[in-house]
Amino acid sequence: MADFMSYIYLMWIGNEKVEEGVLQEVKDNVGGIFGVPARIKKVEERPSDAFDPTRGQYSSTKILRWVLRDVPKDAKRVMAITDCDLYIPVLTFVFGEAQLGGKGAIVSTARLRLDLNGFPCPSRLCRARLLKECVHELGHTFGLSHCPSFRCVMSRSNSVLDVDAKSGNLCRDCQSLLIELQKKE
Amino acid sequence: MDKEKTRILVVDDEEIVRDSLAGWLREDGYSVETAADGSSAVDRIKAESWAVLLVDLKMPGIDGLQVLEEARKLQPKASVIIMTAYATVDTAVQAIKMGAYDYLVKPFEPEELSLMMDKLITQQDLMRENILLKKALKQQYGFRDLLSKSPKMQAIFELAKVAGQSHSTILILGESGTGKEVLARAIHAESPRSTGPFVAVSCAALTETLLESELFGHEKGAFTGAILRKKGKFELAHGGTLFLDEIGDISQKLQLDLLRALEERRFYRVGGTDPIHVDARIIAATNRELKKAVEEATFRQDLYYRLNVISINLPPLRERKEDIPFLVDHFVDQLRAEMAKRVEGVSAEAMELLMAYHWPGNVRELRNVLERGAVVAKGPIIQCDDLGLPPSEGEAEPDSSDSLKEMERRHILRVLNEYHWNITRSAQILGIDRVTLYNKIKKYGLRPDDETSPSEE
Numbered sequence: 001m002a003d004f005m006s007y008i009y010l011m012w013i014g015n016e017k018v019e020e021g022v023l024q025e026v027k028d029n030v031g032g033i034f035g036v037p038a039r040i041k042k043v044e045e046r047p048s049d050a051f052d053p054t055r056g057q058y059s060s061t062k063i064l065r066w067v068l069r070d071v072p073k074d075a076k077r078v079m080a081i082t083d084c085d086l087y088i089p090v091l092t093f094v095f096g097e098a099q100l101g102g103k104g105a106i107v108s109t110a111r112l113r114l115d116l117n118g119f120p121c122p123s124r125l126c127r128a129r130l131l132k133e134c135v136h137e138l139g140h141t142f143g144l145s146h147c148p149s150f151r152c153v154m155s156r157s158n159s160v161l162d163v164d165a166k167s168g169n170l171c172r173d174c175q176s177l178l179i180e181l182q183k184k185e
Numbered sequence: 186m187d188k189e190k191t192r193i194l195v196v197d198d199e200e201i202v203r204d205s206l207a208g209w210l211r212e213d214g215y216s217v218e219t220a221a222d223g224s225s226a227v228d229r230i231k232a233e234s235w236a237v238l239l240v241d242l243k244m245p246g247i248d249g250l251q252v253l254e255e256a257r258k259l260q261p262k263a264s265v266i267i268m269t270a271y272a273t274v275d276t277a278v279q280a281i282k283m284g285a286y287d288y289l290v291k292p293f294e295p296e297e298l299s300l301m302m303d304k305l306i307t308q309q310d311l312m313r314e315n316i317l318l319k320k321a322l323k324q325q326y327g328f329r330d331l332l333s334k335s336p337k338m339q340a341i342f343e344l345a346k347v348a349g350q351s352h353s354t355i356l357i358l359g360e361s362g363t364g365k366e367v368l369a370r371a372i373h374a375e376s377p378r379s380t381g382p383f384v385a386v387s388c389a390a391l392t393e394t395l396l397e398s399e400l401f402g403h404e405k406g407a408f409t410g411a412i413l414r415k416k417g418k419f420e421l422a423h424g425g426t427l428f429l430d431e432i433g434d435i436s437q438k439l440q441l442d443l444l445r446a447l448e449e450r451r452f453y454r455v456g457g458t459d460p461i462h463v464d465a466r467i468i469a470a471t472n473r474e475l476k477k478a479v480e481e482a483t484f485r486q487d488l489y490y491r492l493n494v495i496s497i498n499l500p501p502l503r504e505r506k507e508d509i510p511f512l513v514d515h516f517v518d519q520l521r522a523e524m525a526k527r528v529e530g531v532s533a534e535a536m537e538l539l540m541a542y543h544w545p546g547n548v549r550e551l552r553n554v555l556e557r558g559a560v561v562a563k564g565p566i567i568q569c570d571d572l573g574l575p576p577s578e579g580e581a582e583p584d585s586s587d588s589l590k591e592m593e594r595r596h597i598l599r600v601l602n603e604y605h606w607n608i609t610r611s612a613q614i615l616g617i618d619r620v621t622l623y624n625k626i627k628k629y630g631l632r633p634d635d636e637t638s639p640s641e642e
Contacts, residue, residue: 088205090209090289091295098212100211156299158296
């Protein structure tokens with residue numbers, strides 16, 4: 001069977017316009033880390049039933065389901081990025097959600113833009129955080145779980161402080177595991 | 186601990202809650218399954234082993250607290266976390282009182298859940314470590330297949346170890362089921378004769394003639410049916426140990442023959458004329474009061490002194506109740522290995538019942554009761570009803586020898602009636618052999634039409 005080229009698709013599904021150059025930066029970064037070329041897909045439509053008015057937040061699970069309804073045939077992975085504040089029902093918020101060993105992931109910039117007191121952070125810091133979280137969630141789709149090494153990008157982040165503390169790269173163990181997991185695909 | 190081995194069951198009637206929470210936990214590397222309602226959760230708790238249960242409080246049908254209650258009974262080692270969107274102090278207090286590990290109000294901070302899971306896994310690691318330490322302790326408290334923490338038994342183990350090194354005859358005294366043969370085997374295994382044979386004879390199981398031939402062997406044609414020469418147990422035990430069980434039950438003639446064999450270290454086969462020399466260490470045992478039998482002249486005094494070189498008195502289980510939890514753990518481990526069934530332990534209520542019971546059949550009875558419990562238990566935890574112990578027996582302990590006898594009489598009669606006087610089955614349940622049961626039936630004058638009310642003596 002012919003080995004068709006496949007891509008990591010990146011799509012912006014936020015309410016506001018995406019900041020200039022952000023998607024390109026994510027595209028270059030994930031392409032390099034996962035060794036899979038990335039593409040930016042323009043999407044006009046937005047998920048309609050994900051907003052919970054009582055919480056004032058968006059269900060990440062519902063958005064992810066919506067994203068996965070229409071996946072390009074040559075998509076190896078689909079990564080949606082939004083500016084909406086995401087939640088899963090039991091938690092107050094999530095930075096993102098991914099299908100472990102699946103196809104789709106989503107990351108929100110909403111909390112990455114702010115510090116612990118809710119004040120906006122410099123753009124450069126926010127972009128660095130976004131790059132890390134995109135790699136993190138995509139790492140889950142390739143089958144990586146959380147890493148106990150706090151410097152590894154796959155370590156769990158419960159706050160922006162955790163995101164800032166970790167590097168944007170996979171540790172040696174996660175890197176080796178990723179290679180093993182990609183071979184199996 | 187390896188997180189993949191930490192099995193978590195998420196129970197919630199909302200699909201999106203189940204999926205998102207399961208996904209969040211899987212990202213941490215846990216092995217997560219979900220159940221959509223209380224009843225399927227209970228089914229899964231019955232069928233599989235879980236480390237953590239995350240259970241929603243409000244569900245249609247069986248609610249979170251009922252799942253918690255079942256989980257505490259079926260899998261007391263699993264940690265249950267109750268989740269709810271409707272926080273009230275009352276339900277939180279109730280959940281914790283019922284044994285929940287924690288109570289979470291939805292939605293909670295990601296950090297709160299992460300920290301709680303870390304804390305919980307650390308605690309479970311400590312529990313596992315505790316189990317390993319207990320196993321190590323078991324080795325420390327054991328003497329071969331015998332286990333005990335009680336100082337009395339520890340002293341017996343020490344004596345047995347020393348006695349094992351000598352060639353002296355050992356007399357083991359103790360009620361049925363206290364482990365007389367197990368101790369004899371342990372002594373043999375610890376002795377310099379351990380490479381030789383261990384030959385056991387139950388003296389009460391055979392008639393006088395048969396026992397004589399069994400012990401000393403016979404020559405061809407010594408009696409009708411003796412078509413071949415047969416070696417006796419004495420000869421077979423050459424270089425090893427001969428265990429004479431129920432020695433108190435042998436006839437006067439055999440007592441004399443045995444005394445001669447022990448004194449002269451030689452004997453004749455039945456019908457034989459050539460003396461046979463053997464080198465066997467003798468360990469005798471009885472559940473009778475041999476000293477009393479000597480006073481009553483039913484047991485030869487000289488034989489008693491010949492046997493009673495080193496005397497070991499095994500205490501009944503009711504005198505070392507501190508060993509019951511320890512023995513339960515040990516037997517549950519054994520049963521798990523023997524049976525194609527997952528048995529993890531006994532419930533707290535069942536343990537209370539086991540502790541309160543007075544165990545006329547001693548350790549053997551405890552083993553049999555647990556085996557029965559493991560067979561009939563619906564889940565991995567043996568419950569009170571599974572044990573088949575009469576609840577009234579556990580309420581009071583006899584405080585005088587008369588009432589103890591009465592208790593034994595009533596208990597034996599109850600078991601016999603329950604099993605329609607099937608002697609083999611009743612003996613199994615009582616943890617004694619058939620001969621002992623026959624002796625007890627005779628001793629108490631029991632008959633199939635007897636009532637279980639106390640006798641009027």
